[in-house]
Amino acid sequence: MSKFTRLILLAVILVCSGARAQNYKPVDVVRALPGWQCMALASSYGPQGTNAPAAPVYAGPDADAQQIGTAAGVIIVSSPPRPVSGRTEIIRPNGQKAWIAMNLLTQWHSLSDPKAVCYPALLSNGRYGFRTVG
Amino acid sequence: MQPLPATLPRAAPKSPPQQARSPTATGIALAVGAAALSLRMATAAFGQVPATLSGGPPVQVVPYVTEPGVPSITITPGTANPFSGADGSGGDGSGGGSGGSIGGNVGSSDALTTMMSTSWGTTAVSNATSLGVNPSALAATCVLESGCQNIGGSGTVAGAFQMTASTYTAMINAALAQNPSLANSIVPGLAGQMDPATESIAASEYLAQGAQYLETNGISNPTVTDVRGYYNFGPQGGANIANAPSDEPIANALSMYTPAQLAANGITAGETVGQWQASVAAKIGNAANQSVLS
Numbered sequence: 547m548s549k550f551t552r553l554i555l556l557a558v559i560l561v562c563s564g565a566r567a568q569n570y571k572p573v574d575v576v577r578a579l580p581g582w583q584c585m586a587l588a589s590s591y592g593p594q595g596t597n598a599p600a601a602p603v604y605a606g607p608d609a610d611a612q613q614i615g616t617a618a619g620v621i622i623v624s625s626p627p628r629p630v631s632g633r634t635e636i637i638r639p640n641g642q643k644a645w646i647a648m649n650l651l652t653q654w655h656s657l658s659d660p661k662a663v664c665y666p667a668l669l670s671n672g673r674y675g676f677r678t679v680g
Numbered sequence: 681m682q683p684l685p686a687t688l689p690r691a692a693p694k695s696p697p698q699q700a701r702s703p704t705a706t707g708i709a710l711a712v713g714a715a716a717l718s719l720r721m722a723t724a725a726f727g728q729v730p731a732t733l734s735g736g737p738p739v740q741v742v743p744y745v746t747e748p749g750v751p752s753i754t755i756t757p758g759t760a761n762p763f764s765g766a767d768g769s770g771g772d773g774s775g776g777g778s779g780g781s782i783g784g785n786v787g788s789s790d791a792l793t794t795m796m797s798t799s800w801g802t803t804a805v806s807n808a809t810s811l812g813v814n815p816s817a818l819a820a821t822c823v824l825e826s827g828c829q830n831i832g833g834s835g836t837v838a839g840a841f842q843m844t845a846s847t848y849t850a851m852i853n854a855a856l857a858q859n860p861s862l863a864n865s866i867v868p869g870l871a872g873q874m875d876p877a878t879e880s881i882a883a884s885e886y887l888a889q890g891a892q893y894l895e896t897n898g899i900s901n902p903t904v905t906d907v908r909g910y911y912n913f914g915p916q917g918g919a920n921i922a923n924a925p926s927d928e929p930i931a932n933a934l935s936m937y938t939p940a941q942l943a944a945n946g947i948t949a950g951e952t953v954g955q956w957q958a959s960v961a962a963k964i965g966n967a968a969n970q971s972v973l974s
Binding site for chain 1: 893896897898899900913914915916917918919920922923924925926927928929931932934935936937938939941942954957958961962968969
């Protein structure tokens with residue numbers, strides 16, 4: 547490849563890479579959340595896998611507490627769990643506290659990396675998520 | 681979802697004549713690069729001043745003497761621009777899905793330009809808007825799935841939005857239940873799957889349901905990239921990807937997949953959530969961080 551062609555390609559790559567960089571903003575961990583742990587819906591490790599339906603979450607532990615949404619994926623649960631009337635407290639991705647039936651949960655684990663350990667974290671985009679360490 | 685078509689390898693450029701390797705050639709190359717950069721900047725500058733008709737068309741001159749041979753054209757003043765949400769009300773790609781934010785980052789995008797260049801693009805924009813979906817999110821889906829080409833796929837997957845027959849049927853029925861007036865303009869039955877304008881209704885409904893699912897799970901203001909995770913990896917996988925940092929191995933975000941299942945879904949060893957998100961962003965440009973719901 548000639549110097550001329552290389553310079554042309556370099557100019558094009560510089561322009562294109564600059565345009566793309568502004569479209570993606572990486573998300574970092576701001577801080578860990580001591581006193582909380584990663585759990586998951588037991589159904590997500592079943593036959594339906596990632597298509598398993600979400601589980602209802604409530605404003606409180608009582609049976610008549612209002613449902614305020616659902617929970618899916620990694621679920622941030624108090625550590626150790628402190629069940630009240632069969633429900634335990636969680637933190638939703640938007641930071642809201644809620645309660646979920648304890649019998650729907652299982653310990654988070656990775657089928658592709660059995661040594662991975664998960665811990666809840668506040669992310670730089672403001673969401674409450676998780677980080678794993680393999 | 682079907683694997684995306686591989687990027688075609690580009691032919692190696694021909695070597696220029698020997699005399700091109702002179703200082704003059706370097707100058708030409710730099711000039712071309714500078715011109716390309718200038719063009720890029722100029723385009724961005726123009727894009728910040730969108731021309732909109734938010735209040736409808738301008739006041740029309742009403743002739744009191746008709747001119748023979750000129751057809752009569754009537755424009756009702758004050759008619760709202762049906763695409764006002766699609767022609768540049770924001771869309772700078774700075775949304776980032778911040779928790780608890782109100783309002784969306786909805787607007788023009790490179791993907792929308794691609795979809796609008798098709799014969800059915802305008803209708804698709806109208807369909808998305810009528811179902812409360814950001815047209816750029818719909819456009820990003822067709823760009824990712826087919827390059828906005830009306831093509832077949834494996835199994836029952838077909839159309840510009842590459843939906844399976846069962847998903848298409850479920851979504852078109854849900855959309856028509858939500859907005860019955862859409863029934864007047866669709867191709868009925870499964871044939872609608874291969875009519876891009878009709879399939880755009882089903883795809884918009886699917887996007888809306890994905891965004892609403894994530895919102896119900898506490899993910900405020902889901903972005904196009906967030907819902908793309910839902911599209912590709914199901915509700916649980918989508919929720920996990922949306923709540924993972926960029927350097928997280930995507931294999932652990934999809935913790936319920938075995939290594940064989942990950943490989944079958946196109947996940948390479950060591951791939952991170954951020955790399956997957958960046959690959960999505962590279963294909964759809966500034967639609968990546970826009971809100972799905974308008």
